[in-house]
Amino acid sequence: MSTTNTAAEAGGWTPRLVLSTVTMVMIMEGTALGYGLVNTALPAITTHFKTDQEAGC
Numbered sequence: 001m002s003t004t005n006t007a008a009e010a011g012g013w014t015p016r017l018v019l020s021t022v023t024m025v026m027i028m029e030g031t032a033l034g035y036g037l038v039n040t041a042l043p044a045i046t047t048h049f050k051t052d053q054e055a056g057c
Contacts, residue, residue: 046052
């Protein structure tokens, strides 16, 4: 019988947990970047299409 603990048994970071965390962080950062880009472009978009609607309802 072996007494050596693996990372999963010891409560450490497994490759699957690291990959999942990195993936979630990248999705959240991409979403934030997308919102930032659209928010920056909104004044030019409203001017181009000659609308008088408020942005960010």
